Amino acid sequence: MSDKAVITCALNGVLTDPKQHHVPVTPEEMAREAKAAFNAGASVYIHLRQQAPGKGHLPSWEVGVSREIQQAIREACPGVIINHTTGTSGPNYQGALACVRETRPEIAACNAGSLNYLKVKADNSWAWPPMLFDNAVEKVQDYLDVMKEAGTIPEFECFDVGIVRCVGMYWQTGMHSGPLEYNFVMGVASGMPTDPELLPILLKLKRPDAHWQVTAIGRAEIWPLHQRCADLGGHLRTGLEDTFYLGDGTKVTSNGQLIEALAACARRAGRDIASPSEARQIFGVRH
Numbered sequence: 001m002s003d004k005a006v007i008t009c010a011l012n013g014v015l016t017d018p019k020q021h022h023v024p025v026t027p028e029e030m031a032r033e034a035k036a037a038f039n040a041g042a043s044v045y046i047h048l049r050q051q052a053p054g055k056g057h058l059p060s061w062e063v064g065v066s067r068e069i070q071q072a073i074r075e076a077c078p079g080v081i082i083n084h085t086t087g088t089s090g091p092n093y094q095g096a097l098a099c100v101r102e103t104r105p106e107i108a109a110c111n112a113g114s115l116n117y118l119k120v121k122a123d124n125s126w127a128w129p130p131m132l133f134d135n136a137v138e139k140v141q142d143y144l145d146v147m148k149e150a151g152t153i154p155e156f157e158c159f160d161v162g163i164v165r166c167v168g169m170y171w172q173t174g175m176h177s178g179p180l181e182y183n184f185v186m187g188v189a190s191g192m193p194t195d196p197e198l199l200p201i202l203l204k205l206k207r208p209d210a211h212w213q214v215t216a217i218g219r220a221e222i223w224p225l226h227q228r229c230a231d232l233g234g235h236l237r238t239g240l241e242d243t244f245y246l247g248d249g250t251k252v253t254s255n256g257q258l259i260e261a262l263a264a265c266a267r268r269a270g271r272d273i274a275s276p277s278e279a280r281q282i283f284g285v286r287h
Helices: 026-039 063-076 094-103 137-150 163-173 196-205 220-231 256-266 276-283
Strands: 005-008 040-046 082-084 107-111 116-118 129-134 153-158 180-188 211-216 237-238
Touching: 005 026, 005 094, 026 040, 026 063, 040 063, 040 137, 040 256, 063 094, 082 094, 094 137, 107 137, 107 180, 137 153, 153 163, 163 180, 163 196, 180 196, 196 211, 196 220, 211 220, 220 237, 220 256, 237 256
Parallel strands: 005 040, 005 237, 040 082, 082 107, 107 153, 153 180, 180 211, 211 237
Antiparallel strands: 116 129
16 A cells, blocks of 8 residues: 555546536636645646637647646646646547647556447437547557657556556557556446446556556545545545535535545545655656
8 A cells, every 4th residue: 555645636627518517727727726626635637628718618639728728737836746638539639649749747648448438318318429439559559659758657547447457468568668557447337337346356457566546437426436445555536527526415616625525535544645746756757
């Protein structure tokens, strides 16, 4: 078990509409939310949104947007670790590669395998047209090559059990040889469920020397999973990308509220929260 728990805050997510929920979009809003999370003990995971009026619910892969948001966050949160999103579907992911190459975040997501991204509504119809979140080995390699060039640590996003096993194969074949981090993404309807009993199985499948954390997607039901993660020595993540609700069902208005609740999970497990400098040492951040 790691005595210190590193907390990551996912500030805003991909498509959540800022007209409906309190998600940040502009650099100023991102910096404000990052500061609230940082003060509660978190590193920061960022998605980029289009900055034009009325477009804040749509993703952006403009290097200038990434640079401006990161600068605003770093000014508000001295020493913060930034974890940059890269997730894209389809063959056009050059913008995501450029953001990592040009801005050199400390950590970036590396989605480690493909998933049928599905959800069914209460009336048994599709919540959205069935889609494939495609992450072929060649695509994973492109991300790893750019991250190595930028000195950025890849965080392997694992949406299903088989994807966890794939990460070990990437290591075996030499696709990646640096610090190894797993993110078990649990709660996507067509991926792993938010079941705390699944964690011991996932820990058997990861490389024994690797760091790991859980992304728990859902409502109040995700909090026992966060607690189990803390109890088992994992690092912790939450934010308005993943949930809007505390364990008692209260709907939050800020990332800071979620991070405070997650820090309480760590403390109930007898663990302290890692400072930014301690988190850099734990993960082996190179810049």
